[in-house]
Amino acid sequence: xxxxxxxxxxxxxxxxxxxxxxxxxxxxxxxAVDGISFDVESGETLxxxxxxxxxxxxxxxxxxxxxxxxDGDIVFDGEDITEFDDTRxxxxxxxxxxxxxxxxxxxxxxxxxxxxVAEPLEIHGMRDRSRRRRIVExxxxxxxxxASDFDRYPHEFSGGQKQRIALARALVLNPDIIVADExxxxxxxxxxxxxxxxxxxxxxxxxxxxxxxxxxLGVVREVCDRVAxxxxxxxxxxxxxxxxxxxxxxxxxxxxxxxxxxxxxxxRNEQIELTGDVPSPSNPPSGCRFHTRCPEVIPPAEFDxxxxxxxxxxxxxxxxxxxxxxxxxxxxxxxxxxxxxxEAVPDDAVKRELRREFDIPETLSDAAAExxxxxxxxxxxxxxxxxxxxxxxxxxxxxxxRDAPALETSERGSTAAxxxxxxxxxxxxxxxxx
Amino acid sequence: xxxxxxxIRDLHVQFNTDEGTVRAVDGVSFDVARGETVCVVxxxxxxxxxxxxxxxxxxxxxxxxxxxxxxxxxxxxxxxTSEKRLEDIRGGRIAHVFQNPQSALNPVYPVGxxxxxxxxxxxxxxxxxxxxxxxxxxxxxxxxxATARIDDYPHEFSGGMKQRVVIAMALAAxxxxxxxxxxxxxxxxxxxxxxxxxxxxxxxxxxxxxxxxxxxLGVVAEIADRxxxxxxxxxxxxxxxxxxxxxxxxxxxxxxLGCLPGQGKSMEPIGGTLPDxxxxxxxxxxxxxxxxxxxxCRTGDHPEPLDVGTDxxxxxxxxxxxxxxxxxxxxxxxxxxxxxxxxxxxxxxDASESGGDDR
Numbered sequence: 001x002x003x004x005x006x007x008x009x010x011x012x013x014x015x016x017x018x019x020x021x022x023x024x025x026x027x028x029x030x031x032a033v034d035g036i037s038f039d040v041e042s043g044e045t046l047x048x049x050x051x052x053x054x055x056x057x058x059x060x061x062x063x064x065x066x067x068x069x070x071d072g073d074i075v076f077d078g079e080d081i082t083e084f085d086d087t088r089x090x091x092x093x094x095x096x097x098x099x100x101x102x103x104x105x106x107x108x109x110x111x112x113x114x115x116x117v118a119e120p121l122e123i124h125g126m127r128d129r130s131r132r133r134r135i136v137e138x139x140x141x142x143x144x145x146x147a148s149d150f151d152r153y154p155h156e157f158s159g160g161q162k163q164r165i166a167l168a169r170a171l172v173l174n175p176d177i178i179v180a181d182e183x184x185x186x187x188x189x190x191x192x193x194x195x196x197x198x199x200x201x202x203x204x205x206x207x208x209x210x211x212x213x214x215x216x217l218g219v220v221r222e223v224c225d226r227v228a229x230x231x232x233x234x235x236x237x238x239x240x241x242x243x244x245x246x247x248x249x250x251x252x253x254x255x256x257x258x259x260x261x262x263x264x265x266x267x268r269n270e271q272i273e274l275t276g277d278v279p280s281p282s283n284p285p286s287g288c289r290f291h292t293r294c295p296e297v298i299p300p301a302e303f304d305x306x307x308x309x310x311x312x313x314x315x316x317x318x319x320x321x322x323x324x325x326x327x328x329x330x331x332x333x334x335x336x337x338x339x340x341x342x343e344a345v346p347d348d349a350v351k352r353e354l355r356r357e358f359d360i361p362e363t364l365s366d367a368a369a370e371x372x373x374x375x376x377x378x379x380x381x382x383x384x385x386x387x388x389x390x391x392x393x394x395x396x397x398x399x400x401x402r403d404a405p406a407l408e409t410s411e412r413g414s415t416a417a418x419x420x421x422x423x424x425x426x427x428x429x430x431x432x433x434x
Numbered sequence: 435x436x437x438x439x440x441x442i443r444d445l446h447v448q449f450n451t452d453e454g455t456v457r458a459v460d461g462v463s464f465d466v467a468r469g470e471t472v473c474v475v476x477x478x479x480x481x482x483x484x485x486x487x488x489x490x491x492x493x494x495x496x497x498x499x500x501x502x503x504x505x506x507x508x509x510x511x512x513x514x515t516s517e518k519r520l521e522d523i524r525g526g527r528i529a530h531v532f533q534n535p536q537s538a539l540n541p542v543y544p545v546g547x548x549x550x551x552x553x554x555x556x557x558x559x560x561x562x563x564x565x566x567x568x569x570x571x572x573x574x575x576x577x578x579x580a581t582a583r584i585d586d587y588p589h590e591f592s593g594g595m596k597q598r599v600v601i602a603m604a605l606a607a608x609x610x611x612x613x614x615x616x617x618x619x620x621x622x623x624x625x626x627x628x629x630x631x632x633x634x635x636x637x638x639x640x641x642x643x644x645x646x647x648x649x650x651l652g653v654v655a656e657i658a659d660r661x662x663x664x665x666x667x668x669x670x671x672x673x674x675x676x677x678x679x680x681x682x683x684x685x686x687x688x689x690x691l692g693c694l695p696g697q698g699k700s701m702e703p704i705g706g707t708l709p710d711x712x713x714x715x716x717x718x719x720x721x722x723x724x725x726x727x728x729x730x731c732r733t734g735d736h737p738e739p740l741d742v743g744t745d746x747x748x749x750x751x752x753x754x755x756x757x758x759x760x761x762x763x764x765x766x767x768x769x770x771x772x773x774x775x776x777x778x779x780x781x782x783x784d785a786s787e788s789g790g791d792d793r
Contacts, residue, residue, distance in 0.1 A: 216695070261623075261653045265676050267655075268656055278592075325582060
């Protein structure tokens with residue numbers, strides 16, 4: 001890598017305030033992007049992937065200052081664009097363009113496509129109408145349409161063709177970088193493949209850097225040189241595309257990759273199951289943000305639990321922390337016909353149900369852990385929620401919850417933010433991959 | 435296969451619009467056996483959704499019209515059935531799950547009330563018993579603490595959880611057939627994996643048949659027992675999932691598999707555009723984009739389905755007399771993508787574009 005990347009993002013943050021009342025008092029913040037750093041070399045394609053709500057689109061709009069970032073530096077070609085005034089921002093935007101997901105809503109239906117594509121030229125001061133037309137006609141041909149399409153209107157084109165036009169518009173100012181937010185997600189697979197190969201060809205021709213945002217890892221593998229995986233506003237792993245896909249370091253990356261359905265029926269049931277949903281970005285989990293769902297979350301050294309067991313025990317503990325109501329379990333058992341009213345539900349049945357709900361075996365494989373768990377469950381069932389909580393919290397804690405891991409570079413060249421990669425944290429029991 | 439649960443025979447569904455008749459489904463036949471999962475796969479405009487919504491006449495009529503064919507469900511022809519009887523079947527013996535769980539749930543009622551309504555519509559039970567069953571269903575579809583969540587409103591659930599609620603509602607009357615139309619398309623991959631696993635588990639538990647409509651071949655490989663590949667209102671290929679993926683026989687199926695991104699091999703765009711539904715090409719619907727198209731493909735009717743293996747059919751002339759099917763089976767699509775691709779249906783530029791790229 002050269003020492004001077006085209007775009008260098010350091011500690012980028014974008015928070016949205018949650019306000020309440022007429023005075024718009026700030027009561028919280030949605031931390032959509034919470035301190036991400038990455039570089040983009042010229043001519044390179046960097047993928048930004050993650051599930052919905054992970055902040056990838058916010059990162060894109062903040063990157064071009066379509067929205068002002070809350071904090072952080074965005075250095076483009078040696079200059080920090082977060083400090084630009086309007087005039088300099090305008091000239092920056094000549095060199096950085098954006099492409100959106102929905103090709104239908106990104107064109108003015110009353111303007112011919114030629115006018116739409118030529119508009120950036122006009123805005124940036126090209127007064128000569130016939131020259132604009134020449135440039136645009138030429139460009140339309142380069143994206144696989146014909147010059148005569150200049151005077152046609154957006155509704156006359158299919159989705160794939162509209163996305164070609166969007167590409168022409170992004171290229172018309174001859175930019176150095178394009179930020180493309182899900183550019184092929186709205187297209188059918190057979191059309192998707194064409195747009196992808198067109199983008200690759202044009203990238204070579206124009207020596208473009210592309211920040212390619214997508215939730216579709218198949219497309220990302222096809223398009224990108226390097227990939228950054230985001231989870232809840234943070235980058236958890238960055239690596240060269242092939243390294244990332246063949247040797248993912250972060251458990252989240254592994255789970256995400258294994259969740260992609262492969263078109264091979266002989267390889268069913270090979271996914272790593274992630275339980276639960278993505279937590280809210282307004283109140284992200286402490287430590288490693290993925291610890292609430294991580295299948296490889298590090299167990300406490302004093303217990304000898306297998307990984308699944310430990311995951312389920314931790315699930316129960318986290319649920320108790322956030323206020324598990326035993327009465328609900330009782331009324332569930334009433335609905336299931338175990339007893340006639342909640343008073344009559346035996347405590348043992350409640351405890352059994354809790355173990356069933358969280359997939360915890362009748363007795364844990366580690367006797368000491370079982371003692372703590374039983375004590376916690378007893379307290380919970382007898383109504384002493386605080387005691388249950390204290391007992392479980394004390395015994396079942398993990399480094400993943402306490403400390404946020406830093407992005408560490410492994411010897412294989414990929415960078416992951418995970419305590420499992422970080423050698424300074426000793427992991428007692430070997431963690432299985434499957 | 436003896437006595438399929440659902441048997442669609444030569445179904446024609448058309449929409450009569452001011453700009454002409456759109457034959458969305460144009461002679462489609464397939465069977466669904468009991469306890470089986472059949473995936474109907476195709477791109478947009480292939481007619482997959484219309485075919486499946488016609489089963490219980492969910493398509494708006496007019497402008498929609500079932501112009502011909504039979505839909506035999508457990509021996510009864512649903513195209514002839516009275517609306518009153520269909521109301522019992524919908525949500526009763528045949529349940530639907532749609533793509534967007536948000537719009538399938540009423541935002542102003544708690545989810546429990548909506549499930550209870552579905553149960554009591556088809557079963558003569560008391561409110562209390564229905565509520566207990568609703569709790570049980572929510573628990574079975576994997577909603578934690580079902581008793582606490584039953585009185586929550588739809589907006590209090592995440593997208594994946596909402597889809598679980600919709601599935602619970604579909605299961606309310608123990609359906610024999612579940613029609614799931616892109617049920618995971620609006621969800622993230624990790625949540626999609628959860629829902630697919632859930633559907634498989636529920637099928638084992640309840641023994642229902644599933645018709646699963648999707649555009650995603652990855653999902654098909656994950657869940658299907660048998661596959662129906664549709665294109666432009668026609669069935670191109672049907673067969674057991676292992677056979678279709680191991681030996682895709684119709685050039686369209688091959689091309690569709692070839693253009694999937696991220697498989698670690700080079701991606702081959704199909705070229706051309708999807709056909710105009712108002713004015714589909716004569717002959718084989720795929721011929722303008724097909725690398726193997728011959729003169730026979732360009733005229734007459736769409737080819738008849740021909741046997742290519744056990745219970746495996748493809749509607750392609752190459753499997754008929756006078757043709758050498760090995761041309762399709764052996765060749766790598768790459769050599770000839772541009773020979774005919776796009777020259778009729780799409781812009782000529784499309785073909786040169788896709789043909790020129792060999793990386």
